[in-house]
Amino acid sequence: MNSPFGLFMPGKRPGRWPGTDCSVETDLVAVAFSGGLDSTALLHATARLGMRVLALHVHHGLQQQADDWAAHCEREARALGAGFACTRLTGAPAPGDSVEAWAREGRHRALHQMARAAGADLLLLAHHRQDQAETFLLQAMRGAGLAGLAGMPRAQWRDGVCWARPWLDRPRALIRAYAEQQGLRWIEDPSNGDGRFARNRLRQAVWPAFPAAEAGLAQAARWVQQADALAAEVAAEDLARLASAERLDLTQLAALSPARASNALRAWLATHTAAPASLVERLLAQWRPGATQSWPAPGGALHAYRDGLYWSAQVPQGQAPMPVDLSRPGLYPQPGWGGAWLVEAAAPGIATARLARLVQRARGGAEQFQRAPASVPRGVKKACQEAGLPPWRRGGPLLFDGDLLVAMAGLGMDARAFASQDEPQLSLRWLDDSALPQREGAMHSAA
Numbered sequence: 001m002n003s004p005f006g007l008f009m010p011g012k013r014p015g016r017w018p019g020t021d022c023s024v025e026t027d028l029v030a031v032a033f034s035g036g037l038d039s040t041a042l043l044h045a046t047a048r049l050g051m052r053v054l055a056l057h058v059h060h061g062l063q064q065q066a067d068d069w070a071a072h073c074e075r076e077a078r079a080l081g082a083g084f085a086c087t088r089l090t091g092a093p094a095p096g097d098s099v100e101a102w103a104r105e106g107r108h109r110a111l112h113q114m115a116r117a118a119g120a121d122l123l124l125l126a127h128h129r130q131d132q133a134e135t136f137l138l139q140a141m142r143g144a145g146l147a148g149l150a151g152m153p154r155a156q157w158r159d160g161v162c163w164a165r166p167w168l169d170r171p172r173a174l175i176r177a178y179a180e181q182q183g184l185r186w187i188e189d190p191s192n193g194d195g196r197f198a199r200n201r202l203r204q205a206v207w208p209a210f211p212a213a214e215a216g217l218a219q220a221a222r223w224v225q226q227a228d229a230l231a232a233e234v235a236a237e238d239l240a241r242l243a244s245a246e247r248l249d250l251t252q253l254a255a256l257s258p259a260r261a262s263n264a265l266r267a268w269l270a271t272h273t274a275a276p277a278s279l280v281e282r283l284l285a286q287w288r289p290g291a292t293q294s295w296p297a298p299g300g301a302l303h304a305y306r307d308g309l310y311w312s313a314q315v316p317q318g319q320a321p322m323p324v325d326l327s328r329p330g331l332y333p334q335p336g337w338g339g340a341w342l343v344e345a346a347a348p349g350i351a352t353a354r355l356a357r358l359v360q361r362a363r364g365g366a367e368q369f370q371r372a373p374a375s376v377p378r379g380v381k382k383a384c385q386e387a388g389l390p391p392w393r394r395g396g397p398l399l400f401d402g403d404l405l406v407a408m409a410g411l412g413m414d415a416r417a418f419a420s421q422d423e424p425q426l427s428l429r430w431l432d433d434s435a436l437p438q439r440e441g442a443m444h445s446a447a
């Protein structure tokens with residue numbers, strides 16, 4: 001019997017993998033090997049191809065038999081001529097957290113690290129059509145959007161490793177038949193029958209009643225994958241017209257059809273925060289042209305200001321004043337402040353001796369700022385208004401030399417701190433995180 005790779009048997013050279021669209025460089029293939037029926041069959045079928053194969057096992061440390069399973073996996077892998085690596089997860093889920101989610105996250109991290117450490121850029125998982133159909137149903141029951149309903153991708157690059165599921169469209173029955181025909185031995189995990197887990201309950205209820213639904217549901221997931229890809233393309237086109245890294249034009253957004261507007265807004269938000277779907281709806285319904293409004297979101301807040309939408313990351317409250325040395329040119333990220341100081345050789349600037357002994361802190365309330373040598377100091381609030389600085393960017397950080405204000409994020413250098421012409425000096429500028437990626441070249445620690 002053919003392996004379930006079927007007609008799409010790959011050659012022995014690295015290259016495109018069957019059903020994965022994954023072009024890989026190395027000739028070492030890693031297989032995520034739980035010891036269950038499916039990954040046992042996948043390891044066997046892969047080893048038969050004559051490539052260098054490495055079985056990766058994750059010991060979750062959750063069940064009594066886990067040591068025996070790891071030992072079984074090592075024996076089976078070696079018997080097939082494959083290498084073997086195992087990681088035991090440490091720690092435990094936080095009280096109230098899902099054990100499944102904790103195990104999945106830890107497993108993914110461990111598999112990725114083991115594949116990288118071994119130099120494998122292709123990691124095969126044994127998910128099949130029934131797994132995909134179950135994922136689709138579970139997501140649908142949660143009211144998921146396109147990304148959730150699309151189920152698992154066939155292949156996906158993550159940090160130098162292609163995670164591929166070559167059997168995603170193969171029926172479960174075919175894999176079982178292959179394993180039985182080859183006389184393979186596998187582990188039956190008793191937790192697969194545990195009715196506390198939603199997937200098991202669904203499995204027990206749906207497949208006996210609708211045995212033919214596996215193919216239809218998996219096909220539905222494929223349609224959704226196409227629709228999701230299309231929605232991403234439309235969003236990218238819309239955002240190219242409507243948005244910069246910092247600002248989304250709300251007037252133009254509101255002129256789109258409702259479905260297209262929420263599609264574009266979702267895509268823009270995803271670059272800043274994991275916003276719940278309800279926030280997208282609320283924001284579109286509540287925004288009023290010209291109004292200054294804010295919506296809290298995970299990790300920060302969204303602000304409507306002068307008909308643009310902005311993101312600001314949460315600045316931790318009560319940051320203690322901190323000494324900083326900015327006396328050399330470079331980019332100095334300020335963790336927690338949502339940006340970085342850029343120090344450049346330019347005039348007018350601040351004396352380098354002074355830049356070596358700065359203290360950074362949040363705005364207090366009574367500070368004064370002087371924009372230019374010929375102007376007069378005025379309250380920071382007034383200065384911010386004049387500079388068109390939106391309200392959520394008026395908290396700092398501020399840099400002081402003793403009592404003298406040297407610079408404030410968004411306002412720039414205070415003219416009272418300018419160096420005289422013949423003094424060694426550097427200029428200071430604040431860059432928000434959203435403006436940073438292009439400038440990653442010159443990083444310094446500000447510690």
Ligand SMILES: Nc1ncnc2c1ncn2[C@@H]1O[C@H](COP(=O)(O)OP(=O)(O)OP(=O)(O)O)[C@@H](O)[C@H]1O
Binds near residue numbers: 031033036058059124
């Ligand atoms: N402990 C583990 N170690 C390594 N890989 C794993 C582990 N658990 C799951 N995987 C990988 O993820 C895929 C899907 O996981 P799932 O929990 O559905 O499988 P399983 O029931 O444990 O075993 P199988 O899919 O082999 O029958 C597996 O086929 C396997 O490739």
